[in-house]
Amino acid sequence: MRKAKKTRKTDETGIEIELNLDGCGEYEIAVPLKFLTHMLESFSKHSKFDLKVKAEGDVEVDDHHLVEDVGIVLGETLVKALGDKKGVTRIAHSIVPMDDARAEVAVDLSGRPYAVIDLPFSEFHEKKVGDVSKENVEHLLESLALNGRFNLNVKVEGRNDHHKVEAVFKALAVALKRACQVAGEDIPSTKGVI
Template sequence: MTTEPRIAEVRRDTKETQIRVRVNLDGTGEARLATGIGFFDHMLDQIARHGLIDLDIEAHGDLHIDGHHTVEDVGITLGMAIARAVGDKKGLTRYGHAYVPLDEALSRVVVDFSGRPGLEMAVDFKAGMVGAFDTQLAYEFFQGFSNHALVTLHIDNLKGHNAHHQCETIFKAFGRALRMAMTLDPRSAGVIPSTKGSL
């Protein structure tokens, strides 16, 4: 079993955003977040807390236009950082899933560190905005993440009529599913979790 710390830092600069993400996959859920979008920071905090990932994210984006580039590019950069921290995937549990409720809302997230990016997301948000966060951007965040973390991701909101609750159950379940998938399995130490022998 590897004892190397699973830590990575990625910086991604474009004409639209400047993003820095640092992750510790074996952390305690500590988060330092500054994206300029309060509700988005709240959702990223759910990933850290429920995924037991130490997460440090600083983003400067063109929020005078809207939140699209910032949210999408944070997803991209977080995906890159997690892919780097996971490394060769030896000993990785690989699959993770979680159901999370919040009052009337219930969501399910399933993740596979397959090496094949893909997102299937079925969410009918009951409001277009939660604070300054456009709920359409949840899809853009997870699309960016899955493309750059190289994971297959299924996200389903099964119940809910409050958009804040819907969104929060999704991000909490995502954190819990990541935590399960990224756990090192002592019974598979040094083994790639695939019959192909590579991911």
């Protein structure tokens, strides 16, 4: 099975993540930010990745350090679980609607990290979605893609900010599930490595 565990301990946060790419969508999330917890649970459920996250941090300052470090460690855990990527589908996309929102996510497990995120938020609502700053939603996605060493493209439309973010996490889950699926025995690259 393709499993991995990674930890990160700094003066600002402590993160421990376990990931099983060949799971069934079971999760145990212990994070002090409820909206982030909700998104990680949704990600696990829709990717069918088993996910355990224990995270603590200086959320009394703000949510930035914790959100960023969860993205970093989740990305590093994904890289470790994928190993040499032999046989993976590699490239996948997903379009997910959620009420008024529609998210399109495309990923390429190319080993060349890059993130293009078009996630416009309403100017007329709070500066947070739940207890997570809107700016840190994009930062989490960037941290995940850069440390997960994959190309991530996100495009979102809609009115409700919660729906937009949740649609992104569901679409990301489905796209990564498809990209990580083993569909052969070769490295999916003309270079012979990714």
